Amino acid sequence: MTVVAATSVVHASGLTLRYGRTTALSDVSVTLHGGVTGLLGPNGAGKTTLLRIVATALVPDRGALSVLGADPRTPAGRLAVRRRLGYLPQDPGFHPGFTAFEFVDYVAILKELTDRRARHQEVRRVLDAVGLTGRSGRKIRALSGGMRQRVALAAALVGDPDLLILDEPTVGLDPEQRLRFREVIAELGEGRAVLLSTHQTEEVMALCQRVVVLDRGTVRFEGTPAGLAAHARGRVWTSGSRAPGALASWRAGDGRYRNVGAPPDGAELLEPTVEDGYLTLVDSPAGEEDRR
Numbered sequence: 001m002t003v004v005a006a007t008s009v010v011h012a013s014g015l016t017l018r019y020g021r022t023t024a025l026s027d028v029s030v031t032l033h034g035g036v037t038g039l040l041g042p043n044g045a046g047k048t049t050l051l052r053i054v055a056t057a058l059v060p061d062r063g064a065l066s067v068l069g070a071d072p073r074t075p076a077g078r079l080a081v082r083r084r085l086g087y088l089p090q091d092p093g094f095h096p097g098f099t100a101f102e103f104v105d106y107v108a109i110l111k112e113l114t115d116r117r118a119r120h121q122e123v124r125r126v127l128d129a130v131g132l133t134g135r136s137g138r139k140i141r142a143l144s145g146g147m148r149q150r151v152a153l154a155a156a157l158v159g160d161p162d163l164l165i166l167d168e169p170t171v172g173l174d175p176e177q178r179l180r181f182r183e184v185i186a187e188l189g190e191g192r193a194v195l196l197s198t199h200q201t202e203e204v205m206a207l208c209q210r211v212v213v214l215d216r217g218t219v220r221f222e223g224t225p226a227g228l229a230a231h232a233r234g235r236v237w238t239s240g241s242r243a244p245g246a247l248a249s250w251r252a253g254d255g256r257y258r259n260v261g262a263p264p265d266g267a268e269l270l271e272p273t274v275e276d277g278y279l280t281l282v283d284s285p286a287g288e289e290d291r292r
Ligand SMILES: Nc1ncnc2c1ncn2[C@@H]1O[C@H](COP(=O)(O)OP(=O)(O)OP(=O)(O)O)[C@@H](O)[C@H]1O
Pocket: 019, 020, 022, 023, 024, 041, 042, 043, 044, 045, 046, 047, 048, 049, 050
């Protein structure tokens, strides 16, 4: 296990965190390497809590954690992680009166870029990386949701971090903006580790090399998107009418019903998608963990 910890970007084992009487995470163990990893799960699954722990913004009640080879429980370890980490929280806390440039510059100051000239160059670099060149002088309050999200991503990119943590980065974006954002994230994942939380299985298919499914504070799956889809193999079928016993059943574009669940004898089976795999996992009893 020590070998895994040494080569992984994040290695967490047995993380547990409670908010009062609510157990947000219970004995969560995950290992992340380079590339894009999606953290998928329903509302309240514990995604934000896990991201905040990895980003050193929250301390778990129990469990061990190594991030970029450092231990966030020690002050020196926390500092080492924070210097090499970019974090896009769900609510970036914009000052709407700031321009995009001013906001990112402010974050760069917090990230200890003290030389003004070098800092401004870095701010221009990250604004350019997210396609905001030419809009950097606009006030944040005058930007669209998609543009604001780009500003937040630019702020997370200051200092060229080795690990990027993105909490639902494409929420609220229209399909075109989402696509553009995906392009940027995919490119970022080529040279570093990206951990992003999402509710969207299509995002996982489009972007992620690995996926972790969290449900009610526990890891239900850790593996590839193809492995997650395979979880529903033999459990997706097509029929001429709605199947009453299915976990989910809907009329597809071809006019036939696509059903997920236990198929009746003789059903015509379909190739499962990541969404099917996810559905069969989160709708089955907790405690059946799957890693592939
Ligand atoms: N500050 C807090 N105080 C009390 N309970 C909290 C707090 N933050 C989160 N929780 C609870 O902890 C659980 C996990 O929340 P968390 O925000 O981590 O889930 P999530 O998967 O990110 O949800 P969502 O997809 O809705 O953002 C939920 O039951 C939530 O209500």
